Amino acid sequence: MTAPTESDAADVLSLARPEIRNLTPYAHASWAPALTRLHANELPWPDAAGGRAPLNRYPEPQPGELLAALASYFGVRQSQVLATHGSDEAIDLLTRAFCRAGQDSVIVTPPSFGMFAVAALVQGAGVIEVPLQADSHFELSADGLLAALDPAVKIVWLCSPNNPTGACLSTTEVLKVLRATRGRALVVLDEAYGEFAGKPSWSQRLGEHPQLVVLRTLSKAHGLAGARIGAVLAQPDVVALLRKIILPYTLSSDSIRRALGALQPAALAVTQARVVALTVARRKLADVFASCPVVVRVWPSDANFLLVQARRDVPLYERWLEAGLLVRDFRRAPGLADCLRVTVGDEAQNSALLRVLGELA
Numbered sequence: 001m002t003a004p005t006e007s008d009a010a011d012v013l014s015l016a017r018p019e020i021r022n023l024t025p026y027a028h029a030s031w032a033p034a035l036t037r038l039h040a041n042e043l044p045w046p047d048a049a050g051g052r053a054p055l056n057r058y059p060e061p062q063p064g065e066l067l068a069a070l071a072s073y074f075g076v077r078q079s080q081v082l083a084t085h086g087s088d089e090a091i092d093l094l095t096r097a098f099c100r101a102g103q104d105s106v107i108v109t110p111p112s113f114g115m116f117a118v119a120a121l122v123q124g125a126g127v128i129e130v131p132l133q134a135d136s137h138f139e140l141s142a143d144g145l146l147a148a149l150d151p152a153v154k155i156v157w158l159c160s161p162n163n164p165t166g167a168c169l170s171t172t173e174v175l176k177v178l179r180a181t182r183g184r185a186l187v188v189l190d191e192a193y194g195e196f197a198g199k200p201s202w203s204q205r206l207g208e209h210p211q212l213v214v215l216r217t218l219s220k221a222h223g224l225a226g227a228r229i230g231a232v233l234a235q236p237d238v239v240a241l242l243r244k245i246i247l248p249y250t251l252s253s254d255s256i257r258r259a260l261g262a263l264q265p266a267a268l269a270v271t272q273a274r275v276v277a278l279t280v281a282r283r284k285l286a287d288v289f290a291s292c293p294v295v296v297r298v299w300p301s302d303a304n305f306l307l308v309q310a311r312r313d314v315p316l317y318e319r320w321l322e323a324g325l326l327v328r329d330f331r332r333a334p335g336l337a338d339c340l341r342v343t344v345g346d347e348a349q350n351s352a353l354l355r356v357l358g359e360l361a
């Protein structure tokens with residue numbers, strides 16, 4: 001494996017939209033906390049209703065302390081991190097930076113996270129579908145994907161662990177894709193459920209593959225879905241490019257504080273213990289599902305949810321709903337006939353799921 005050079009970095013940027021490469025970004029109010037702020041048209045007093053922490057000042061864009069904490073947690077350099085308004089914003093930014101409307105396209109691997117295709121369609125980019133292989137645990141076919149790669153493809157979207165099927169993609173297949181896409185397309189690995197997988201993150205290989213981008217989030221394992229904090233991990237040139245188009249104040253002051261709290265050692269220890277507990281509960285739930293006659297199949301999961309195929313003549317979704325339990329209905333989604341995606345809950349919630357299942361058996 002050869003280390004990336006400056007020309008590799010240039011190759012990646014040459015995939016981006018020329019008008020974004022050449023864009024002079026908005027110059028936001030400078031961040032100088034030691035000085036009295038009379039340069040940003042803020043009110044000198046907290047808002048009239050009053051809250052726990054005053055919000056009359058604009059937040060620091062891309063706060064250094066948060067970037068440092070994210071870099072340390074994800075094991076990358078600070079210059080390799082962009083903090084985003086959830087991974088959803090990262091998906092949107094990457095699409096807008098790399099895809100020209102009416103000309104470029106992206107590859108997606110259904111069944112997978114829907115936002116990849118939606119962001120492309122909003123941007124006016126084409127969407128090429130290379131389905132995961134339903135007959136082999138929804139594994140990625142690198143050969144199939146590479147056959148669909150053409151010069152118009154700017155982004156290959158991969159999700160590992162994959163939502164909604166649950167398992168990590170095979171390292172061998174992803175490596176095949178990475179080896180063949182160098183200088184040709186960005187490869188984005190969405191690792192929203194990475195904490196639950198207990199496997200090394202692809203971000204550890206950023207140095208080997210200049211076109212690799214990894215997405216992480218505090219929404220799932222860290223319990224901060226409402227704070228909207230995600231991270232793009234990529235080589236510094238890609239981070240710098242995205243920084244040009246990200247909204248300057250995309251992270252609210254409250255969210256920044258909550259994210260910093262979640263990344264403190266004590267909070268990380270709690271999160272780690274919860275991840276272990278959820279993983280144990282996932283295994284138990286999967287075992288009971290698998291032994292249940294109304295369940296046709298449970299797929300192996302590296303995430304905090306299980307994809308379950310129920311017998312078509314059994315109203316499992318409806319029965320769970322009648323019991324007040326909402327699961328995700330994929331029964332009519334392409335490639336997912338009769339499938340439900342069940343989030344692993346706490347002990348009481350998991351017992352409630354199994355109680356209904358027991359009544360049906």
Ligand SMILES: *Cc1c(COP(=O)(O)O)cnc(C)c1O
Pocket residue numbers: 085086087088089113159163190192216217218219225228229230
């Ligand atoms: C939940 C989810 C996201 C969204 O994450 P946010 O950080 O909350 O925007 C991104 N990707 C995948 C695969 C997800 O399942």
